[in-house]
Amino acid sequence: MSELDALYEEIILDHYRSPRNSAPGLAGEDVHVHHSNPLCGDEMDLRVRIRDGVLDGLAFDGDGCSISRASASAMSVAVLGRPVEDVLELSEDFRLMMHGEEPSRPDDLGDGMVFQGVARFPVRVKCALLGWMALRDAIDTFRRGDEANDVTHEDESE
Numbered sequence: 001m002s003e004l005d006a007l008y009e010e011i012i013l014d015h016y017r018s019p020r021n022s023a024p025g026l027a028g029e030d031v032h033v034h035h036s037n038p039l040c041g042d043e044m045d046l047r048v049r050i051r052d053g054v055l056d057g058l059a060f061d062g063d064g065c066s067i068s069r070a071s072a073s074a075m076s077v078a079v080l081g082r083p084v085e086d087v088l089e090l091s092e093d094f095r096l097m098m099h100g101e102e103p104s105r106p107d108d109l110g111d112g113m114v115f116q117g118v119a120r121f122p123v124r125v126k127c128a129l130l131g132w133m134a135l136r137d138a139i140d141t142f143r144r145g146d147e148a149n150d151v152t153h154e155d156e157s158e
């Protein structure tokens with residue numbers, strides 16, 4: 001393992017052990033989505049609060065592997081306080097990175113960058129993407145005027 005890989009693993013473990021913005025509820029929540037990744041058995045609940053077009057609050061919870069939970073934790077730090085339009089752009093940057101492309105906003109992805117190496121392991125890509133896909137769906141759900149949605153990621157094309 002290279003020094004960089006070891007550092008990345010350390011950051012992933014830190015997010016897994018001390019997840020940021022992980023809670024079973026969120027005050028003033030607007031949307032609650034549940035996403036599952038049957039390939040790994042990950043289950044994720046994501047709650048968001050959107051105020052004046054800004055992602056004002058986020059809480060994730062559920063049972064998932066270390067990659068899915070650590071990625072959601074790193075994501076929460078990267079996206080909180082951003083306009084939702086910007087959050088969607090950043091989530092697309094992360095998605096493309098997990099499919100092998102160089103991210104265009106590495107500084108904004110923050111600790112999310114440590115998951116770049118996961119792109120080498122196709123079965124773990126969905127784990128790293130789960131929180132980001134749930135967040136994108138939560139924003140879409142909010143825009144539709146709904147308060148909840150439930151998604152199972154069976155489609156390999158993501």
Ligand code: ZN
Pocket residue numbers: 037040041042064065066067068126127
């Ligand atoms: Zn997983």
